[in-house]
Amino acid sequence: xxxxxxxxxxxxxxxxxxxxxxxxxxxxxxxxxxxxxxxxxxxxxxxxxxxxxxxxxxxxxxxxxxxxxxxxxxxxxxxxxxxxxxxxxxxxxxxxxxxxxxxxxxxxxxxxxxxxxxxxxxxxxxxxxxxxxxxxxxxxxxxxxxxxxxxxxxxxxxxxxxxxxxxxxxxxxxxxxxxxxxxxxxxxxxxxxxxxxxxxxxxxxxxxxxxxxxxxxxxxxxxxxxxxxxxxxxxxxxxxxxxxxxxxxxxxxxxxxxxxxxxxxxxxxxxxxxxxxxxxxxxxxxxxxxxxxxxxxxxxxxxxxxxxxxxxxxxxxxxxxxxx
Amino acid sequence: xxxxxxxxxxxxxxxxxxxxxxxxxxxxxxxxxxxxxxxxxxxxxxxxxxxxxxxxxxxxxxxxxxxxxxxxxxxxxxxxxxxxxxxxxxxxxxxxxxxxxxxxxxxxxxxxxxxxxxxxxxxxxxxxxxxxxxxxxxxxxxxxxxxxxxxxxxxxxxxxxxxxxxxxxxxxxxxxxxxxxxxxxxxxxxxxxxxxxxxxxxxxxxxxxxxxxxxxxxxxxxxxxxxxxxxxxxxxxxxxxxxxxxxxxxxxxxxxxxxxxxxxxxxxxxxxxxxxxxxxxxxxxxxxxx
Numbered sequence: 001x002x003x004x005x006x007x008x009x010x011x012x013x014x015x016x017x018x019x020x021x022x023x024x025x026x027x028x029x030x031x032x033x034x035x036x037x038x039x040x041x042x043x044x045x046x047x048x049x050x051x052x053x054x055x056x057x058x059x060x061x062x063x064x065x066x067x068x069x070x071x072x073x074x075x076x077x078x079x080x081x082x083x084x085x086x087x088x089x090x091x092x093x094x095x096x097x098x099x100x101x102x103x104x105x106x107x108x109x110x111x112x113x114x115x116x117x118x119x120x121x122x123x124x125x126x127x128x129x130x131x132x133x134x135x136x137x138x139x140x141x142x143x144x145x146x147x148x149x150x151x152x153x154x155x156x157x158x159x160x161x162x163x164x165x166x167x168x169x170x171x172x173x174x175x176x177x178x179x180x181x182x183x184x185x186x187x188x189x190x191x192x193x194x195x196x197x198x199x200x201x202x203x204x205x206x207x208x209x210x211x212x213x214x215x216x217x218x219x220x221x222x223x224x225x226x227x228x229x230x231x232x233x234x235x236x237x238x239x240x241x242x243x244x245x246x247x248x249x250x251x252x253x254x255x256x257x258x259x260x261x262x263x264x265x266x267x268x269x270x271x272x273x274x275x276x277x278x279x280x281x282x283x284x285x286x287x288x289x290x291x292x293x294x295x296x297x298x299x300x301x302x303x304x305x306x307x308x309x310x311x312x313x314x315x316x317x318x319x320x321x322x323x324x
Numbered sequence: 325x326x327x328x329x330x331x332x333x334x335x336x337x338x339x340x341x342x343x344x345x346x347x348x349x350x351x352x353x354x355x356x357x358x359x360x361x362x363x364x365x366x367x368x369x370x371x372x373x374x375x376x377x378x379x380x381x382x383x384x385x386x387x388x389x390x391x392x393x394x395x396x397x398x399x400x401x402x403x404x405x406x407x408x409x410x411x412x413x414x415x416x417x418x419x420x421x422x423x424x425x426x427x428x429x430x431x432x433x434x435x436x437x438x439x440x441x442x443x444x445x446x447x448x449x450x451x452x453x454x455x456x457x458x459x460x461x462x463x464x465x466x467x468x469x470x471x472x473x474x475x476x477x478x479x480x481x482x483x484x485x486x487x488x489x490x491x492x493x494x495x496x497x498x499x500x501x502x503x504x505x506x507x508x509x510x511x512x513x514x515x516x517x518x519x520x521x522x523x524x525x526x527x528x529x530x531x532x533x534x535x536x537x538x539x540x541x542x543x544x545x546x547x548x549x550x551x552x553x554x555x556x557x558x559x560x561x562x563x564x565x566x567x568x569x570x571x572x573x574x575x576x577x578x579x580x581x582x583x584x585x586x587x588x589x590x591x592x593x594x595x596x597x598x599x600x601x602x603x604x605x606x607x608x609x610x611x612x613x614x
Contacts, residue, residue: 018458248465
């Protein structure tokens with residue numbers, strides 16, 4: 001058990017370190033002159049040489065690459081990602097400031113998505129109408145096929161501009177979060193529902209269900225009592241995929257609805273090429289991903305007795321979801 | 325499942341079920357047919373836009389700005405009076421060629437990397453799979469955004485970024501297929517009868533491992549269209565006069581309250597194409613399983 005734990009924790013730490021290194025190479029090494037990225041391209045030629053040198057020195061670009069790398073890594077290890085090139089704010093503080101708003105959106109959407117996914121999977125299992133089941137099974141694919149920005153725009157058009165039920169932009173008042181919640185929940189629910197539908201169908205055809213039928217259990221008793229519990233667990237294995245979908249969806253949703261949050265911060269940081277902030281965000285996201293996968297790897301064997309016996313075997317993870 | 329059906333033989337259920345089956349017999353294949361029609365039309369738009377419209381996507385008539393959809397302007401016109409149907413048709417080329425480039429890049433590099441990892445094994449496998457793990461731990465849209473930012477804004481760079489950010493998924497599938505095929509008896513027999521390693525890999529392993537990877541490529545087409553359009557929507561792609569699907573939707577955002585068709589009609593065209601490619605890729609996956 002301790003070996004298992006050490007292996008998993010080591011892997012999580014490796015992923016975070018590697019994400020830092022990948023972003024360092026992408027942002028600090030690959031560009032011919034990273035100083036160029038810090039200025040507006042239109043004004044690049046008008047910037048005097050001594051200003052460029054000053055900027056280069058303040059970011060450490062005049063040092064050899066390996067020195068820059070070790071210096072940044074050392075600071076990052078104690079949670080210091082430098083200051084935002086755009087606002088001059090501390091990167092960690094800038095992320096922390098918008099985190100609560102994004103967490104609220106992400107957690108709310110996740111709950112909504114899980115409820116919807118279970119609803120679809122349960123209805124598809126319960127129904128005896130073939131066409132209804134096929135329709136329900138087609139819903140998850142449709143939900144990952146419509147671009148997130150289109151979902152947002154259609155919701156805005158219908159519920160905000162036509163019906164006037166919800167405010168269209170910004171984050172003022174509890175009503176303003178409703179449309180972003182729904183817009184983000186739709187693509188996030190797709191992969192979860194796909195997995196649950198398959199898992200429910202598999203479990204419904206398994207041996208213990210036959211036993212329950214033989215014992216005289218009713219259909220609803222079997223679905224709620226036997227199938228629901230056993231078929232729900234595999235949903236945990238795509239926790240990482242779901243997290244990725246939430247982040248990618250948040251970038252688009254927060255942009256469409258003009259809400260403050262990690263997604264909008266990312267979009268602004270990247271479009272203004274705020275290198276320290278971009279690196280901070282990517283490492284933060286990779287670290288969150290690693291923590292979620294670590295938690296799943298550690299909790300899953302506790303929930304599923306079948307895995308407790310063979311703890312050496314890692315939990316199979318699905319390939320990534322279909323969301324852009 | 326059969327037990328469930330047998331246990332409740334009600335006349336109503338039976339009638340509904342057979343009606344459902346009948347409906348499906350007509351519906352199931354037509355949906356697939358419809359999906360193919362949508363994709364073929366979209367490809368037609370991309371390859372020969374002039375065949376579908378003679379209206380310029382760039383020149384508008386200011387007197388006709390903000391015209392709602394009509395027989396003359398199927399998708400209506402935008403702020404500058406440009407015909408949105410023509411812009412959507414011409415935009416197909418930009419979006420779909422970028423998608424094709426992205427998928428081919430990810431398929432090509434991912435297959436080779438996964439083949440090396442699976443066939444060589446050992447240290448090479450460990451290193452490659454750790455890198456794949458890291459790439460998978462950064463959401464692909466975020467990774468693509470960072471890559472585009474570094475390379476510079478353009479549709480070609482979007483294609484490159486989307487392609488690079490999906491290499492890891494292909495590498496992972498290819499590797500697990502290669503490992504599975506290498507363990508089979510026919511590969512052992514080929515090795516045993518003295519065929520050289522490289523020949524075994526090329527003649528036996530690659531063709532047999534490629535199926536699921538190609539199925540993933542079909543699925544990835546839809547995701548790549550979404551990624552390309554999303555990056556275009558966020559403003560990382562072609563500069564404004566260019567018609568690109570994501571950009572078309574973004575351009576109409578400011579007029580959503582008063583002139584909703586500017587965003588919504590090109591967006592629906594985009595969504596239909598993605599739904600169609602997903603439907604087609606599902607049919608591929610089912611064929612492959614059998």
